[in-house]
Amino acid sequence: xxxxxxxxxxxxxxxxxxxxxxxxxxxxxxxxxxxxxxxxxxxxxxxxxxxxxxxxxxxxxxxxxxxxxxxxxxxxxxxxxxxxxxxxxxxxxxxxxxxxxxxxxxxxxxxxxxx
Amino acid sequence: xxxxxxxxxxxxxxxxxxxxxxxxxxxxxxxxxxxxxxxxxxxxxxxxxxxxxxxxxxxxxxxxxxxxxxxxxxxxxxxxxxxxxxxxxxxxxxxxxxxxxxxxxxxxxxxxxxxxxx
Numbered sequence: 001x002x003x004x005x006x007x008x009x010x011x012x013x014x015x016x017x018x019x020x021x022x023x024x025x026x027x028x029x030x031x032x033x034x035x036x037x038x039x040x041x042x043x044x045x046x047x048x049x050x051x052x053x054x055x056x057x058x059x060x061x062x063x064x065x066x067x068x069x070x071x072x073x074x075x076x077x078x079x080x081x082x083x084x085x086x087x088x089x090x091x092x093x094x095x096x097x098x099x100x101x102x103x104x105x106x107x108x109x110x111x112x113x114x115x
Numbered sequence: 116x117x118x119x120x121x122x123x124x125x126x127x128x129x130x131x132x133x134x135x136x137x138x139x140x141x142x143x144x145x146x147x148x149x150x151x152x153x154x155x156x157x158x159x160x161x162x163x164x165x166x167x168x169x170x171x172x173x174x175x176x177x178x179x180x181x182x183x184x185x186x187x188x189x190x191x192x193x194x195x196x197x198x199x200x201x202x203x204x205x206x207x208x209x210x211x212x213x214x215x216x217x218x219x220x221x222x223x224x225x226x227x228x229x230x231x232x233x
Contacts, residue, residue: 034221043207043224044158046116088157103148103222105158
């Protein structure tokens with residue numbers, strides 16, 4: 001079983017729709033959860049992070065975390081063609097009370113928003 | 116967030132040679148990380164670099180193949196040694212950007228170094 005698994009893509013949605021990206025993780029000790037966006041030929045860009053159960057909203061993006069189900073998702077409302085990219089889910093297990101954690105990435109989901 | 120630069124941005128190298136990649140940050144950071152992203156794949160952590168101590172390598176990565184230096188709080192290098200075509204990848208450095216009062220610190224990535232080994 002992969003440590004961090006994302007829903008298989010590619011995902012294609014029409015402009016203006018809601019894109020839903022899902023991620024599950026295997027380590028119950030995971031503490032922090034991140035969504036990165038990566039455009040082709042570019043490095044990953046952090047767009048959302050969450051570490052408490054529930055929802056976190058930032059503009060058109062909402063991250064949802066359910067630690068009991070070991071599930072984290074990203075919703076993109078009013079999707080735009082500029083949202084077309086690979087979305088990477090990353091999970092961090094805070095190491096013994098220190099202030100950093102190693103990131104483990106999922107395989108990524110390719111999102112295409114078509115006009 | 117910290118501004119991160121990498122050199123070179125890309126290179127084409129011959130089998131058996133070595134390449135050193137530099138990562139420079141515009142502010143002092145405790146943790147720096149080196150990742151590899153093979154074509155069409157996700158990111159895999161190679162090692163964590165702390166200033167003043169030996170780098171910590173992940174399973175499958177060894178110091179002889181990927182020696183790392185971290186001479187100060189703003190700079191690190193990764194060397195890819197005795198390269199083979201299987202080393203063709205994008206190599207990315209990232210930093211954890213600590214802020215006062217935060218516990219769970221997000222990581223920010225440099226622009227990456229695209230390496231092709233012939």
